[in-house]
Amino acid sequence: MFAWSARCLDVSLIVAGGLIAHSMRFATLDISDIERLLTAFNCVLALLLFPAFGVYDTWRGKPLPVMLARVTLAWMAVVAAALLLAFTLHRMDSVSRLWFAYSTVITGALIIGIKCAVYSSLRAMRGRGLNQRSVAIVGAQGFARTLLAHLSSTPEQGFTPVCLLDTTGDEELHATGVRHAPTSAIGTGGSRLPVLNDFDELVAKVRAEEINEVWLALPLSQEHTIYRFVHALRHDFVNLRLIPDTRSISLFNHSMTDVAGLATINLTTSPVNTLRMWPKLLFDRLFAATALLALSPLLVGIAIAVKSTSKGPVFFTQKRKGADGRPFPIYKFRSMAVHKETTGHVTQATRNDPRVTKVGAFLRRTSLDELPQFLNVLFGHMSVVGPRPHALEHDDLYKDLVYGYMFRYRIKPGITGWAQVNGYRGATEKVEKMQSRVKFDLFYIHNWSFWFDVKIVAMTMFKGFIGRNAF
Structure with missing residues (x-):
């Protein structure tokens, strides 16, 4: 019923768009035959093509930009x-191009605007507990x-969990007929969700309560359990969905994509x-161009101070890894006296390090030595915000010690x-300190937005430049 209502509404909007465009172009509603023909043709085509593009599929739980696209x-x-059609009938000369343009834009705006309004209204209703679909979840706790x-934090998606079939310790749910002692409940958003431990009990509950969805939150290795649910519910009108539990082999939540025409899970x-x-x-x-231009007098002053107070180049350059591990030379103002490092080893700066010059100590304490990295941003090696790149020798050390360490390089490193704004900057003397830093970096990558x-x-402007770990 809702889909047919949506179709009728779209046809009405196409007609309304044509009439509004005509009144704007000719200041009258007396439309010509060719305009009537094109409007009617648009209505028929919308009824035929919109379903093919998935316009009338359920928008529940789907991102608005994708659906509007x-x-x-x-x-x-x-x-x-x-x-x-107009060209084929040789009637294009009879069509007002301005009317056609107005009609296209106005109708498109009406359709998109109404669908946005309906989408927002439904989300608001679902956020208040209305228009929900019940969900039974199968998986380890x-x-x-x-x-x-996730469901508790996004009630506007319109899915309400009603029970859990706990597979912990009984991963294959073998049909032995033995019932396990049920777990009482599991917490969810301030309420308690009943937990079941028997396959047949869940199937009976799904049928008795007419549960809309069953989500199998199972590892891919549990093919037997997945097949049992598909077979048991094959005659029931319930949406059975697989949400693979791949936590043991992946760093993040995974997305589905199409590769060479094959459905693929990104790990x-x-x-x-x-x-x-x-x-x-x-x-x-x-940002980099503006910063370099605005700070140019300061950059020149720092360069003169570095050069005049110690021997050696103004800039310190070192190879670092960029996006997808591509190496690039990182630029900093030199803050140490020129010295030689043992091949394959980098000695991190320590508090009161004798290698650090007096000017260098000030630059490191205030992070002014990092300013030349805006050149790296301008050249495309780095981003303003991102995980800090480490020396290649440190990458070789920590990649086997800290889980997810190298995933930091899936995006461009940052200044x-x-x-850094949470206090993790400076030397990393212990593996635990690097683990904490990587944890914050992975959180940033997982939750990235502009x-x-x-x-x-x-936050960097207010507290990120000077810190107790900067020396």
Whole structure:
């Protein structure tokens, strides 16, 4: 019923868009035959093409930008077909191009606007506990708690968990007919969720209470259990979904993608797609260019101070890893006296390090030695915000000691980062300290957004330059 209502509404909006465009172009509602024909053709094509683009699929639990992109593409396909019809009938000279443009834009705006309003209204209703779909979860309590926490924090998605079948210690759920002592309940968003331990009991509950969805939060190795649910519920009108528990072989939540026409689960891939990164790339270049221009007098003054107080070059350069492990030379103002390191070994600076010059000590304490890295940002080696790159020798040391260490290099390293503004900067004398730093870096990568970057930059301005660990 809802899908047919949506179709009727879209047809009404196409007609309304054509009438509004005509009144704007000719100040009258007396539309011509060719305009009637094109409007009617658009209505028919919308009814045929919109379903093919998934416009009338359920939007529950799906991101709004993706669904609006489908709507936009579907409407563009309708408009292109209308243009083709006009050319085929040799009636393009009879069509007002301005009316056609107005009609295309106004109708598209009406359709997108109404769908945004409906989407927002439904989310608001679901956030208040209305229009929910009941969900039974199957899986070990550890992973189930993660799913429950997510559902509890996003009630606007419209999924309400009603029970859990705990597979802990009974991963294959063998049909032995033996019932286990039930666990009473599991916490979820302030309420208690009943926990079952018997396969047949869950199936009976799904049928008796007409539960809408069953989510199998199981490892991929439990093929037998997955098949049992598919077989047992094959005659029931319930949505059976698999949410693979791949925590043991992956760093992050995983996404589905299409590779060579095959459905694929990403385990360790670049966490943010190129399209989403465009705001970050643009921000990096503009911010770096502005910073270099505004700070140029300070940069020149620091360069003179470094050169005049100690022998050696103004800049210190060292190879570091960039995005996907590509090496690049990082630039800093030299803060130490020129010295030689043992091949394959880098000695980290320590408090009261005799190698640090007097000017260098001030630069390191205030992080002014890092300013030349805006050149790295401008050249595309680094980002303003991201995990700090470490010396190659440290990469070789920690990659086998700290889980997820090398995943930090899936994105560009940064001048500042989430770890730095939370106090994790300077030397890392202990593995535990590096583990904590990496934990913050991975949290940043997993939760990245443009506004998260802005927040980190703002925090850096207030407390990120000077710290007790900077020496």
